[in-house]
Amino acid sequence: MSDMTTRDHIIEAADQLFYRQGFEHTSFSNIADAVQISRGNFYHHFKSKDEILDAVINVRLANTQMMLDKWEVEGKMPEDRIRSFINILIANKATIKQYGCPVGTLCTELAKLNHSAQPEANSLFTLFRTWLRRQFTLLGRESVADELAMHLLARSQGVATLANAFHDEKFIKHEVQQMNDWLSSCVKGTE
Amino acid sequence: MSDMTTRDHIIEAADQLFYRQGFEHTSFSNIADAVQISRGNFYHHFKSKDEILDAVINVRLANTQMMLDKWEVEGKMPEDRIRSFINILIANKATIKQYGCPVGTLCTELAKLNHSAQPEANSLFTLFRTWLRRQFTLLGRESVADELAMHLLARSQGVATLANAFHDEKFIKHEVQQMNDWLSSCVKGTE
DNA sequence: GACAACCTAGGACGACCATCCTAATATTCG
DNA sequence: CGAATATTAGGATGGTCGTCCTAGGTTGTC
Numbered sequence: 366m367s368d369m370t371t372r373d374h375i376i377e378a379a380d381q382l383f384y385r386q387g388f389e390h391t392s393f394s395n396i397a398d399a400v401q402i403s404r405g406n407f408y409h410h411f412k413s414k415d416e417i418l419d420a421v422i423n424v425r426l427a428n429t430q431m432m433l434d435k436w437e438v439e440g441k442m443p444e445d446r447i448r449s450f451i452n453i454l455i456a457n458k459a460t461i462k463q464y465g466c467p468v469g470t471l472c473t474e475l476a477k478l479n480h481s482a483q484p485e486a487n488s489l490f491t492l493f494r495t496w497l498r499r500q501f502t503l504l505g506r507e508s509v510a511d512e513l514a515m516h517l518l519a520r521s522q523g524v525a526t527l528a529n530a531f532h533d534e535k536f537i538k539h540e541v542q543q544m545n546d547w548l549s550s551c552v553k554g555t556e
Numbered sequence: 557m558s559d560m561t562t563r564d565h566i567i568e569a570a571d572q573l574f575y576r577q578g579f580e581h582t583s584f585s586n587i588a589d590a591v592q593i594s595r596g597n598f599y600h601h602f603k604s605k606d607e608i609l610d611a612v613i614n615v616r617l618a619n620t621q622m623m624l625d626k627w628e629v630e631g632k633m634p635e636d637r638i639r640s641f642i643n644i645l646i647a648n649k650a651t652i653k654q655y656g657c658p659v660g661t662l663c664t665e666l667a668k669l670n671h672s673a674q675p676e677a678n679s680l681f682t683l684f685r686t687w688l689r690r691q692f693t694l695l696g697r698e699s700v701a702d703e704l705a706m707h708l709l710a711r712s713q714g715v716a717t718l719a720n721a722f723h724d725e726k727f728i729k730h731e732v733q734q735m736n737d738w739l740s741s742c743v744k745g746t747e
Numbered sequence: 748g749a750c751a752a753c754c755t756a757g758g759a760c761g762a763c764c765a766t767c768c769t770a771a772t773a774t775t776c777g
Numbered sequence: 778c779g780a781a782t783a784t785t786a787g788g789a790t791g792g793t794c795g796t797c798c799t800a801g802g803t804t805g806t807c
Contacts, residue, residue, distance in 0.1 A: 387668035389581060394794085404757075405796085405798080412796095473661055477576070520711060520714050522718060526713040526717065530663040531678065596788080597787090
């Protein structure tokens, strides 16, 4: 923990603030306060605010990949692995209620800003998409694997958006149960 | 059209810009350019930027209510009315692809900004929610009407978010078809 | 111990923001 | 017509933003 460089601290703080307040609404002063360093000091580590965003997205990509790899090892059956994905809604229900989905809200914001980092942010979605697609393929649903992956992603997004708007955790639980039921029926259809 | 007051023009331009660029990212200069009036002139019509947002939300609420009322008249069966709701994804697929859902993206942004107009924006969701709930009640699903309404709202939101991120209209069509199938199975279950 | 490389602090900068002010112009109405 | 009112334009204000600059401090290396 203590061997983290100042750069890492900046990225970590920016990550949190971008998630909670949004990218545009987060200023260098906000990050500086969080990291407890001087404002003008940033430009020794990053050339611009956009470069911090790039770094944040790259960290998120790496963490997401690690998480997917872990699920791949932990879950013996593809069905179990997909349930790991569905379960992040439960595991993060408190923060989702407060701030929405970190991926979805970032992509939504960058789309409005017409920001150049849109493709990088969207690749976070793609990471989940291709991973889920592979699981559905392993499940014997190759011909519709991508549709099923997108369907699941969309439902997660919708749940996160509404849970955030209505500040409702119980809704998450209810929808997750339905998603699990849906997955069961997906599996059953192939046996 | 020409009997629209300057105030109405401001609201209309702000509505579009808030949708396309986001609330925070839209400045008075942007709106002034769109309406072709002077910047300092705003404060004769509105006390603040937040007051413009309020006006925009109120217009959206009124328009939404009119739309719901129209669907209520046009659709004889509750099932047809719910299909009208599902169909807005198709009707607006081009703009959704570009800018996402006007309701969802606004609520998401205001949540990040911790803005005081959050409840007003969320009431746009509530308008759809209570209307859908009533339709499902009329469909004989009173005990789970609210769950079904929220489920449908969530799926629409998810579709809009992903269609926006991936710039994919075909995905909208595909998901809408599934939502229609889902609705059919909902109806069949009660007959 | 000296020198170079890295790191930091904090102020200066120009741009833009929401907001306010004032003076000029339209419009309304006695 | 003329006075009161409504509307407009455009500049001023103070604040914040991202960015840059410079001078002082720390660290590592020979």
